[in-house]
Amino acid sequence: MPPETHERYQQNVQPHVSMLRAWLLSQFPGKRDIEDIVQEAVMRVLRARSQGEVRAPKAFLFATARNLVIGGLRKSVRQGQFSVSDFEDLEIKDEHEHEAVTSTVARAEELELMAHAVQSLPTRCRQVITLRKIYGLSQIEVAKQLGISVSTVETQVSLGMKKLEAFFDALEASGSCT
Secondary structure (H helix, E strand, O other): OOHHHHHHHHHHHHHHHHHHHHHHHHHHHOOOOOHHHHHHHHHHHHHHHOOOOOOOOHHHHHHHHHHHHHHHEEEEHOOOOHHHHHHHHHOOOHHHHHHHHHHHHHHHHHHHHHHHHHHHHOOOHHHHHHHHHHEEEHHHHHHHOOEEEEEHHHHHHHHHHHHHHHHHHHHHHHOOOO
């Protein structure tokens, strides 16, 4: 594996492989070749990234693995290794559920990134942003809970939002969110 491919794998794909394996086992409990599917999905994601931009590698990895399972099952049906009723018994989710899974994975990825961004804030700023923007407390409630003035809350919210914006701008400029 060339060094740049290995680096892309380490940063964008490898952190999601164990979650993918668990998801495949939960969705397709009768499948015996889960490891082969995981490896093929990883290779396809890396190939796609080398040919262009993949905006949500985690979602793309999960969708690719799901499509590999379904494609393999369809091939087995064509070859007579499964009957159509066996195929239906596998309870494969329909395309709308697939879109929901892809959307859920992408949303989880966004939340993970947001949590990382908030964690990068200085302590007081992180506390204020968490209470104000995540828990939805008023400025007065935040001030009381943290034992600070309302004007300090306002200042910390403003500072925090600027730092979060800078965090995401830097991330976008580095290409790490693709």
